[in-house]
Amino acid sequence: LLTAIMAPAWAQSLPHFESHDGKHLFVVDGEPYLMLTAQANNSSNYPDMLEKVWPAVHDLGANTLQIPVAWEQVEPEEGRFDFSYLETLIDEARENEIRLVLLWFATWKNTSPNYTPEWVKLDNERFPRLKKKDGTTSYALTPLSRETLEADKRAFVRMMEWLKRNDREQTVIMVQVQNEPGTYSSVRDYSDAAQAVFEDAVPQKLVEHLGVGTGTWPQVFGADGDEFFHAWHIASYIGEIAAAGRAVYDLPMYANAALKDPINDQGPESYASGGPTHNVIGIYKAAAPALDFVSPDIYMRDDLRYTAVLDHYARPDNPLFVSETGNAPDFARYFFDVFGHGAIGFAPFGTDYTGYANYPLGGKEVSPESLQPFAANYSLLAPFAGEWARLAYERQVWGAGRPDDNAPRILDLGPWRATVEFDQWQFGEDEWWGDDVERREPAVNAGILVADLGENAYLVTGYNARVRFDPAEELEGRGFLFASVEEVVWEDGEWRMVRRWNGDQTDYGLNFTDERQILRVRLATYDEN
Template sequence: MVLALSAFGQATHAAELPRLAHENGRYTLMVDGRPYFPLGAQVGNSSGWPEQLKNLWPKAEALHLNTLEVPVYWEQMEPREGVFDDTVVEDVVQQARAHHVRLVLSWFGTWKNGKMHYVPDWVKQDTQRFPRMLTRSGQKIDVLSANSDANLNADRKAFVHLMGVLKRVDGDQHTVIMVQVENESGALGSVRDFSPAAQKQFESAVPEALVKALGKRSGTWKQVFGDDADETFQAWSVAHYINQIAAAGKQEMPLPMYVNNWLKSPRGYPVLTIPGEDYPSGGPTSNMLAVWKAAAPAIDILAPDIYVPNTERYRDVMQQFKRPDNPLFIPETQGFGHFPGSQGAARNLFLAIGAGTIGFAPFGIDNFALVGADGKPDYEQVGLAQNYELLAPIAEELAALQFAGKVKTAAEEPGLEQIELTFGQWSALVSFPPEYTASADTGGLSPTAALHMGRVMVAQLGPDEFLVAGIDARVNFRLTPPAAAQAQLLTVEQGTYDGPTWKRTRLWNGDETDAGLNFKAPGSVVRVKLGTY
């Protein structure tokens, strides 16, 4: 298994916990004092159990990932009130450590996909003490109220216990690098809680912190937000609830914490969507990001779960969530399973890197297979594995270069044949089929080329030096027009990184460079030195 974890195999007692770094408008995740890029995957909802997880490590190795996202279940951790079972979390951490993989743990507590299905039985059965939301007509739904102190206190107590376990078993090894607090929070079934207690809050003045943050005038929720009052009230309630859980957890172990998001408009844009019906009302949707930022300062990242039908929409979502006050992180996305319009999903990682994401993880590694049920290669899945096999050895360098603002990417889309990436005086002209055709060294296009998901990453190492990684594409360097001189390739070295050290495996020349740099699947990484004549 190829990994960019040079110090992971030895016992590390680094004092610095994983953290987010922010400089010059860019973010990165720091692990053991170095930039780290999670090339991840998320296991299925019911796969965070030791015996099930054991079956997934061969898939993780075949995918070449360096990070695995695994759920932790409140119902398992606290089966009886005040009685905790730490064995599952301890086992998951030990398994990941044994396989030299980092973890992101997802807390399935009060919310999972807009419902309360992962809370313990003793919470589900006591609806008087742990109140459900009420609809406008007074009907109970299977969502805990975010306006209940009893619900908050119970979840917070369990989450604090989880963070205490991580501090005990992983405080000096940093196997766990981030924690997701709840999962796709908000409510399906009602736009907000209409219980008497919640209604009293709704009819009161909007908290001054939110009024100030949004530049509004004081008043009740209806007075301040009009037709959006119900959803905004729910967003504030959910965000404030989760913020208190995260803040208490950070008192035990201050790991980076994020929330994920069921998109407001996943399948098309613009479309009419109704909060509480088409998506969980009150979650960190694009229209409620400012509310969440005001209500939940203990949450480091508001992250989108991206399931969309085309690359245009994919870019739209990334643009919505990448903000000066919010790193772009994609903890869940399409890839392993069928999703309408998802053909060529391997390109999405390169789109995301170009947009500045600090990490990436398709959902459902349980479904990952390089060969389909018909015995033939599944080139969609092959493409995902090629991505990680290509980038995992250079992931640490990628994270550092991206944090420095030195990385640009190009990804093929149907009908798009060329993209030019400009780095000052130098430009990289990226070509895809049919503009990129086989030259003498390729012997024909690779099978994955038919999916139109060619992809390239170009990073500037110095004034005239570049790192290039690509699959199913050609790259030609030239001087950015207008230019009097001519560009030439001085050296092209294929190789990889061993920690911070570049290890050359061969020089490219002749057929490999005469028509440009050809990156046939499964891809290559080269360092290029340019000159003029």
């Protein structure tokens, strides 16, 4: 008993992942945790900027902030460390009741070494840049330099040691190691030293993980050999840094990806080759087991590519976290697709009032108004975020944001089918007959989330969409009815019924509007014959 009382809370349960049946749960303070995240802009990692960060985090209604910590700021001179920024950041995060995900900007930040200290980026003898195929020197550092890896790792481990000693309340719950690693404009390092390594056999660990034959990179992987070689070495480099950090303080860690086209062929000379793009997730798994997952940064605006990316990264061996997404209002609807995929988190990028907006990747401005649709969506799940995470892990969840063409979307719930319709009148009409009915303004932010509660009961919530249910195959031919539709609120760890919906609210489908409403529906059939 005494040891239980004396043991610090973190010794009992550091933030960690649990997985079963191909589903994943993020656990913080011993409880399921859903990351409703804000990501700050790139240069907001200084104490004087934080007063422009917290208001935006609160306007978004986030529970978590991703914010950079740069190698150049913690080790400005070799061997001299300064963690005063982290001290201020963590203090203020606690005051604001926001958890932190630190973004370690070091060897790779959007592939470049710009965030490395000057003693690194200006010394290319000691920290070499890679060679392109034509023999010229790339802007990017090579992953094959032991010297660079050791230097980055030393700084990272110092940071993890500092966190372990100073962040006793675990305000920092996760660390992103590097940012969008890879190389633009060169598929790999073509220096003589790299070429010699390239001519070696593919490592046995990778051969076994992927279940492929043995041989050199081109022999085993054909035209993909160059890219896969680069991915293997970058992933190994990041994985070694993550493992060393976790050996001193075991927080969850991940790497994020600048994406390649998720549907059409795209050659690696036109994206960040060697980064955790969807085609090399297996290589990252084999090379970097210290990473809990790799995650997509999604700035594609169309729903086909957006949801294809989600399908690629939500895997039995990879929890889905959308580590960045555009903050333009039309990205807000993807909240429903992301959490419908059982994601552990979502993060609009550039959530602060420092005066920068990354349009046209994201929105033209960052303001309380521009954040409003994202905030509205966060406010749906925030009151029961942990319970949603538990349902996604132990049961099943679905979601559908408004597609570009506004067409209905079907959710296959097993025994039942849910049809989600957008931009319709309250009685399920696309066009209203008769005269003088104003045209509807299609709602930008629209979508539905559904969670299985068991025994033909489902939780349903969302905005600006209608939901109809039908019996699926096994119940085909039977008449449908609601046993009950209850509007509920989450209070003290359980659902409390506010009222029953019936009549106009249910007879033509369930109409979700701009109101924040959560329903618990129980589905039933009757014999029609």
